[in-house]
Amino acid sequence: MLERGDSRDMSEEGLRQQLSVYRTQASPAAALPRIGRWLPRLVLLGPACAVLLIFVAYPAVLAVWNSFFAFGLDRPGRVYVGLQNYARMLSDPVIRRSLINNVIILVSSVTVQVGGGLILAALIDQGIRRGKAFYQIVIFLPVIISSTAVGLLWQMIYDPNVGLLNAVVTWLGFVPPPAGWLGDPDLAIWAVAVVSNWTHTGLMMVILLAAMQAIPEELYQAARLDRATPRRAFLHVTVPGVLNVILACVLFTMIGALKTFDTVYVLTRGGPGNASQVLAGDMIQNAFFLGNMGYASAIAILIVLLALPLGFMQMRVSRSET
Amino acid sequence: MKGSVTPMTGRFHWHLSAFMAALLFSAAASAQTLQVWMLGPSTVRDYMSYVTKAFEKENPGATVKVEMYPNEAFKEQIQIGLQSPNPPDVFYYWPGERTDVLARAGALADLTDYGKRPGWWDERIPDKLLEGYRYQGHQYGVPFEAFGYDMYYNKPFYAAHDLAIPKTMDELLAMCRASRSKAPAIAPIALGNSERWMLVHLISLWNQRMVGADKVESDYTLQSPADQLYTDPGYVSALQLTLKMRDAGCFNSGPNATSPDVATALFENGRAAAMQMSPAYLDSLRTTPINGKFGIYPFPPIPGAHGSQLSLSATESALLMSSKSQHKELAARFINFMTSDAMEAALLKQLGRIPANMHGVDAATLSADVRMSLDDTAAANTLVFSIDNVATPEVANVYLNGGQELLNGTVTPEQLMDRVRAAARDDLAKFGH
Numbered sequence: 170m171l172e173r174g175d176s177r178d179m180s181e182e183g184l185r186q187q188l189s190v191y192r193t194q195a196s197p198a199a200a201l202p203r204i205g206r207w208l209p210r211l212v213l214l215g216p217a218c219a220v221l222l223i224f225v226a227y228p229a230v231l232a233v234w235n236s237f238f239a240f241g242l243d244r245p246g247r248v249y250v251g252l253q254n255y256a257r258m259l260s261d262p263v264i265r266r267s268l269i270n271n272v273i274i275l276v277s278s279v280t281v282q283v284g285g286g287l288i289l290a291a292l293i294d295q296g297i298r299r300g301k302a303f304y305q306i307v308i309f310l311p312v313i314i315s316s317t318a319v320g321l322l323w324q325m326i327y328d329p330n331v332g333l334l335n336a337v338v339t340w341l342g343f344v345p346p347p348a349g350w351l352g353d354p355d356l357a358i359w360a361v362a363v364v365s366n367w368t369h370t371g372l373m374m375v376i377l378l379a380a381m382q383a384i385p386e387e388l389y390q391a392a393r394l395d396r397a398t399p400r401r402a403f404l405h406v407t408v409p410g411v412l413n414v415i416l417a418c419v420l421f422t423m424i425g426a427l428k429t430f431d432t433v434y435v436l437t438r439g440g441p442g443n444a445s446q447v448l449a450g451d452m453i454q455n456a457f458f459l460g461n462m463g464y465a466s467a468i469a470i471l472i473v474l475l476a477l478p479l480g481f482m483q484m485r486v487s488r489s490e491t
Numbered sequence: 492m493k494g495s496v497t498p499m500t501g502r503f504h505w506h507l508s509a510f511m512a513a514l515l516f517s518a519a520a521s522a523q524t525l526q527v528w529m530l531g532p533s534t535v536r537d538y539m540s541y542v543t544k545a546f547e548k549e550n551p552g553a554t555v556k557v558e559m560y561p562n563e564a565f566k567e568q569i570q571i572g573l574q575s576p577n578p579p580d581v582f583y584y585w586p587g588e589r590t591d592v593l594a595r596a597g598a599l600a601d602l603t604d605y606g607k608r609p610g611w612w613d614e615r616i617p618d619k620l621l622e623g624y625r626y627q628g629h630q631y632g633v634p635f636e637a638f639g640y641d642m643y644y645n646k647p648f649y650a651a652h653d654l655a656i657p658k659t660m661d662e663l664l665a666m667c668r669a670s671r672s673k674a675p676a677i678a679p680i681a682l683g684n685s686e687r688w689m690l691v692h693l694i695s696l697w698n699q700r701m702v703g704a705d706k707v708e709s710d711y712t713l714q715s716p717a718d719q720l721y722t723d724p725g726y727v728s729a730l731q732l733t734l735k736m737r738d739a740g741c742f743n744s745g746p747n748a749t750s751p752d753v754a755t756a757l758f759e760n761g762r763a764a765a766m767q768m769s770p771a772y773l774d775s776l777r778t779t780p781i782n783g784k785f786g787i788y789p790f791p792p793i794p795g796a797h798g799s800q801l802s803l804s805a806t807e808s809a810l811l812m813s814s815k816s817q818h819k820e821l822a823a824r825f826i827n828f829m830t831s832d833a834m835e836a837a838l839l840k841q842l843g844r845i846p847a848n849m850h851g852v853d854a855a856t857l858s859a860d861v862r863m864s865l866d867d868t869a870a871a872n873t874l875v876f877s878i879d880n881v882a883t884p885e886v887a888n889v890y891l892n893g894g895q896e897l898l899n900g901t902v903t904p905e906q907l908m909d910r911v912r913a914a915a916r917d918d919l920a921k922f923g924h
Contacts, residue, residue, distance in 0.1 A: 244596050244922065324685075328753055329745030330678075330762070348899055349748025351685070438563075440687060441747040441895035442902070457570045459884045460592070460921070 229473075236467040241460030254467035264468070267448045270358045270433075274365060274447065275426035281366040283418045286373025287411075291403050293374070294381040295389065305378070309371035316368070320435025323364045327351050327436075351437050354444035361445055365432045369425070373418050380414035381407060413486060420483040427476045448472050524554045525821055528572065528579040530565040530808075534774065538841050546828050553821055563686065573598045573813060580816040581825055584632055586623025586807045587881030588712060593811070594626040595922065600812040603630045605823040612830050615848045623876070624809050632809035635830050636838060638845040639868040640692065640804035641787045643758070643772070644765040648677065649786075654764070656786075660732065660793045667741040670764055678743035680736070681763035683754025685747060690733065690894040691887075692767065692877045696790060696804045697732050699875045701725035703798040711882040713919050720915040721886075721908060725797060730897060730904035732793070737898055747895045769806060770864045774843040787863045789870075803871035807847070883918035886911055 236254050240247030258264045289308055293301050311319060326333045329349035338345045346353045350360040384407065392402040408415070430449035433439060439446035439454065446454075448468060456465035529539055536559045543555040558579070560568055565583070572578050573593065584590060593599050606613040606621075612633050613621070624632030649656070652673045657663035670679040684690045698707050702725035709715045710723075736742065743749060743763055755772065757763035759779035767790075768776075776782060792800030810826045812819065828834060832851030838844055839852055845865065846852065857865070868874075879887045889910045896902040902910075 239921075241921070244592070324750060325753075327748065328750075329748050330743055330753060330757060347744065349745025352745040352748030352895075352899070354896075354899055354901055438686065440685070440892065441899050442892045453567070454888070457567045459888055 232466045232469050232473075235463055236470050238463040239461075241462050244460065247463070250463065254464045257464065258467060258471060263443045263446055263451055264448070264471075266443050267446045267451045270445060270447050271427055271429065273358050274362050274429050275423055277359075277362040277366060278369070278422045278426045279419055281362075282370045282373045282422050283377075283415065285366070285370045286418070287377050287408075287415065289370070289374040290377035290381055291407055294378055295399065295402070295407070305375070308374055311368045312371045312375075314368075316431040317435055319364060319368050320432060323367075324351070324436055327360060348441070351445075352441055354441050357437050357441065357445040361433050361436050364436060365429065368432070369422070373422070376418055377411055377414060380411040384410040413489060416486045417483060420479050420486065424476050424479050424483070427472060427479070448475075523552045523818075523821070524556060525581060525818055525825055526577070526579040527555055527557045527825070528565070528569060528582040529557055529559050530562060530583045531559065532561075533559075534842055535559065538838065541837060541841065542829055542834055545834070546825055549828065550821070550824065555825065576815070578813040578815050580818055580822040581810050581812055584624075584809055584811045585876075585880040586632070586634070586809065587876050588883055588887075589880050590624050590632055590809075590811065591626045591712070592884070592922070594629070594631050598814055599631040600814045600816060600819055600822075601629045601631065602633060602812060602823065602826070603628075605827070606630055606633070611827050612848075615832070615850055616830060617847070619874075620807060620847050623807050624811070632811040633826050633830055634807045634809040634847040635835065636844050637805065637807040637847045637868075637874075638769045638771060639864065639871060639874065640767050640769045640806070641789050641864060641867050642680075642765050643768040643776075643785050643787055645758070645761060645763075645781060646784050646786045648674075648761065648764045656788045657791045659791050663791055664735055664739040664741070667736065667739040671740040674764075677761075678741075678757060678763040679765060680741045680743075681754040681757045681766040682742040682746040683749040683751035684895060684898065685750045687891040687895055688877065688879050689751055689754070689767075690746070690898065691879050691890050692804055693736075694729055694733055694890065694894060695878045695881075696802065696875050697729035697793070698726060698798075698878070699802045699873065700793050700798040700800055701729045701732070701796045704802065704873050707798070710915070711878070711886070713883060713915065713922065717916065717919055720919070721911050726908050726911070727904045728796070730907055733894075733897060734904065742898075747898055767804065770861055771806075771842075771844050773858075773860055773864075785860075787860065787867065789867050799873050801871050802873035802875050803868060805868070805871075805874035805876060807874075807876065809847075883915070883922065885914035885917045885921075889914040 237249060237251060238247040239250045239253070289304075293304055297304060314322075325331070327350040329335055329345065329347075329352065332350075334350065335345040346356055348354075351357050388406050388410070389402060392406050397405065428449055429447055430453065433445055433447050433450050434453075437445045439450045443451075449472065452465045452468040452472070455461040455468065527539070527543075529535060536557070539557045539559070543557060546555055547553055569579075569582060569584075572582075578598075584593075590599070605611060616634060620634045620637050621630060624630060624634065644656070648654070652670060654666055654670055655662075657666050667679040670677065682689055702710075702723045706715070706723055706725075710721050713720065743754065743757060746754075749757075754763070754766065755768075755775075758766040758768075759776060759781045761780060776785065789803060810829060812822045812826065816822050830848050832848060835846035835848040836851035836853075838846045839857075839861070843858075843861065845861070845868070854862075878890045882890065889907070893902055893907040893910060897904070897907060
């Protein structure tokens, strides 16, 4: 076998001779050990590949295929419509509204979940001396509650007749919105965003806290020797130390915001009207309630196209971390 | 050796026979298993458990597996379930266009011939109720319950505030204003429209009363000529009436942000003076502070309106069979059993719900409130089913969303009807007449 620094003849003739030696070695009898080497890998990777093909690749291809047809679960047959479903999205006011709402949730999620999670993590890591575990548990608690339970809990808090929030707002001397927090078309999506952020900020905090704990303590000690204030230590030691994790969290949150559905569904079902509708909700509505399965597939493709670049960026960030 | 059986091959044959027997046994067992999907709260689960036990006892070897779903989840799951290779054999469903859509798609088994068997449902269930599940002359569903929606009101509150039962819609609006002036914190009518269907129940009734049953039906089912769909001015008047109720202060705060459960709780706990309800609620009302203090009155007529003023909002629930069911005979027997005199009497006794088949019910044992509700249903000449059940999907969706927007003032009645007409054209393109 050739090795670095091998002084054998590397001319064309020499390479040919070398190849013929390899070919001889690759006879059926010689191939057996190679199969023996590959077989365990195939056995181990096979199930995962099969699952990926059946549950990811096949549905994805099917969704693309379906998006070129008009059909529904409630009528027989399907009609080829080419790109009509995609063209329809351009003029669909519900899609426009849903996109805006997804962007609102995305911006608020990145700001509150990642920004808030970073500050909370820094406070727990460097700012709080006692009861760190208690604060971690309290902040993380909403993450482990099911989204349906969270939705129902907040529905009661927001309720305009018996809700806690209206009572507090009234007690403070303000007038709560007459249509209710979830019933007002201008407020509903923001009310949903609050719940979404309340639920997921704890997760971001835990991820960022884990990253912060990997920053060597000596860097903070050096900063203190240089008389750096806690704010400067945070900006010049903590943030650069976890920058890659912050980026990963931002991308993770953005992808989550594009796919958001459950919180909206439980709290408002996209209402009032379509004021708080999101892309995933509109897709479900079209697929299962309006019988527009082809159009719903096109919306699914739109969500994938929006999330795909973020997914690639997330992979690059993950690779750069390792 | 040829013809001889070695211990090895004998054991193999034994294993093979056992395996085949197990396969046959499991196939036979699964042949007797019915999948039934139902909608409703835990009380319905208990009733279904009672029904299935009785059915299994009468049909040895048969097993019935019941899956229960809440309202919104059921509507989604059944669409997926019916498209799967193993749909439920029997499932809960609503009348009108919802059933027609499934029948058109070939998802339903034709039950016409089963019903004609001697002693089966055709002889027990009124044709008026069966009609809702008939498409192009074929029967696709068998109703097991049907009841009307009336106004349930808090008698002590009405008495204490000198409020009379309204005899016309104008009086109802005046009653709302009077109630608000005397007790501002109490909603005259509880409305929980966060799930969008509650207001649409009201609009459905106004449509029928303003436009008339025949025209409404031909629009809902897209039978009207394309250029005349939803063009009757009565549709706009119906929406305007809804706005008049809102402006008279009839509803509680933020109805679009109030869930149906909270609205019911407002009425049960005296924070709302009335609510549109059906006998299905009676069981739960009896365990709350309103027990023994409520009365029932029908929605008053609208003077000068074209439709029947004796129409009544109603709900019908039926059992349908999937066309893919592998056990059609057993499924039909189950449907027949569940609509038998004994099971229907148990439905009333255990759940307080009004059965479609009243033959097994002893009128003398009925409570006063159930009797009152039955009298109202009997007095009604037309049963009004909700738009979200009887209209085509896009139209129903526009009404559901539009109802919320109407209450918020972000759409006018005229604009909403423009959207309804556009949606009807979409549905027409999809389904044809």
